[in-house]
Amino acid sequence: MNDSYIINQLAENREQYFHAVAPPIIQTSNFAYPTVDEFAYAVTHEKDEHIYTRGNNPTVNMLCQKMAALEGAEDCLMVGSGAAAITNAIMSQVSMGDHIVSVKNVYSWATRLMTNTLPRFGITTTFIDGTDINNFVETISDKTRLIYLESPISWTFEIQDLEKIAELARKKGIITIIDNSYCTALCQKPIEFGIDIIIYSATKYYNGHSDIVAGAICGSKEKMTQIFYNEYMTFGNILSPQNAWLMLRSLRTLPIRLKQSSESTLKILDFLRKSPKIDKIWYPFEESNPQIDLVNKQMKMPMGMFTVSLKNKDISSIKKFCESLQSFLIAVSWGGHESLIMPKCAFVSETDPQASMIRFYIGLEEADYIIEDLEKNLFLL
Incomplete structure (x- = not known):
């Protein structure tokens, strides 16, 4: 059907x-x-x-x-x-x-x-x-x-x-x-x-x-x-x-919303891979993912959520970065029209190895608008 x-x-x-x-x-x-x-x-x-x-x-x-x-x-x-x-x-x-x-x-x-x-x-x-x-x-x-x-x-x-x-x-x-x-x-x-x-x-x-x-x-x-x-x-x-x-x-709008979010995510990830401020990216469709063949077998399209780890592990700097972003809201969940970030340091102690991780969800905003925001605030890290 x-x-x-x-x-x-x-x-x-x-x-x-x-x-x-x-x-x-x-x-x-x-x-x-x-x-x-x-x-x-x-x-x-x-x-x-x-x-x-x-x-x-x-x-x-x-x-x-x-x-x-x-x-x-x-x-x-x-x-x-x-x-x-x-x-x-x-x-x-x-x-x-x-x-x-x-x-x-x-x-x-x-x-x-x-x-x-x-x-x-x-x-x-x-x-x-x-x-x-x-x-x-x-x-x-x-x-x-x-x-x-x-x-x-x-x-x-x-x-x-x-x-x-x-x-x-x-x-x-x-x-x-x-x-x-x-x-x-x-x-x-x-x-x-x-x-x-x-x-x-x-x-x-x-x-x-x-x-x-x-x-x-x-x-x-x-x-x-x-x-x-x-x-x-x-x-x-x-x-x-x-x-x-x-x-x-x-x-009614599910297919077009998924398409917009997925396409923007791929463009934003391409930018982040080139940034010297990013330590690691977690995303199913990353070519370096050891499970990439299984991902391609089971999943029909990229989706709009990924996690990054910053090279700067100072928690106060991570918090400032998250709070300075204009194109993202700090919140749980995903899948809406709005782009979101969820910093791991809100859930774990500052000494936890995962404290520098930030989960990103890319909503329906234009990718270039988000990239400009990320570029400006990553530069300050």
């Missing part, structure tokens, strides 16, 4: 809405039925019918259909945040006494779930270097029920061999989950490599305007239905119709 068709036509049903070009917001908590029998049928088929917006809503459902189709998945559930997507997906697949194998340095709230919350219920996690398939082979036990991936990792951008990991997991009867937030389905489709469940912080590229928080869970109809009637309905972390509508708006 063509991405342009999915984004602009799939599930629009304009004939039901006065042929409106933009879909309506079905801003209701409740749905009524004319007969008891119709009501009873809807109650027992809530995944496909409308009873209460906590479970199913037409505006949210339109978004779910588009997200699933972009992913190449059978179904999708939209939730209120990326953290909610992580929690629903992981907890749906494990029980007391189970074991999880996770790659190291995944998103902080995924790490916290696996290290702080799940152990209270007898579920353990082993964190490994995900760049070597042998680490998965050696760590899996007869209690392992889940492999958790994030590819690329969002600070240093190591990736995992999704095809080999999925093949290993299938042989062992283990479920695989990946956080694909860095890439989106336009850059990487993990389901094509055999991954079972794909999750997103849809706050980022999919929304792209830094005005809502959302999450997505994509996979088979069977798995999404299982999650719907258990974790999704129980935890209640739904996406509101208003925010679903804003995301439908955002999907």
Whole structure:
């Protein structure tokens, strides 16, 4: 199915809405039925019918259909945040006494779930270097029920061999989950490599305007239905119709936003490679990346986030540099219209070896404008 068709036509049903070009917001908590029998049928088929917006809503459902189709998945559930997507997906697949194998340095709230919350219920996690398939082979036990991936990792951008990991997991009867937030389905489709469940912080590229928080869970109809009637309905972390509508708006421009951000990033990186003030660059498509062949196999396009380390390791100088940049905001997240920086020294001690690292996200500003800003402030380091 063509991405342009999915984004602009799939599930629009304009004939039901006065042929409106933009879909309506079905801003209701409740749905009524004319007969008891119709009501009873809807109650027992809530995944496909409308009873209460906590479970199913037409505006949210339109978004779910588009997200699933972009992913190449059978179904999708939209939730209120990326953290909610992580929690629903992981907890749906494990029980007391189970074991999880996770790659190291995944998103902080995924790490916290696996290290702080799940152990209270007898579920353990082993964190490994995900760049070597042998680490998965050696760590899996007869209690392992889940492999958790994030590819690329969002600070240093190591990736995992999704095809080999999925093949290993299938042989062992283990479920695989990946956080694909860095890439989106336009850059990487993990389901094509055999991954079972794909999750997103849809706050980022999919929304792209830094005005809502959302999450997505994509996979088979069977798995999404299982999650719907258990974790999704129980935890209640739904996406509101208003925010679903804003995301439908955002999907219209997703391809062009990704293209602009990616092209600008390549131009800015070309400038930074030549700067004597830069010590190291972390980016999946760097030619010096030892995983470059795997990157080219799994990822269809460059994306807009990278990390640099400055040669000047003085923390006060690093802070001054970050605070002097006019084209970047100091903030978490990524994927919006605005360019962002996140200095590692805000999270670690000044003596930490990673304290000089700065993560950059390139938004929709003109690349030359950003380069001029960087050049001026790098000169002062």
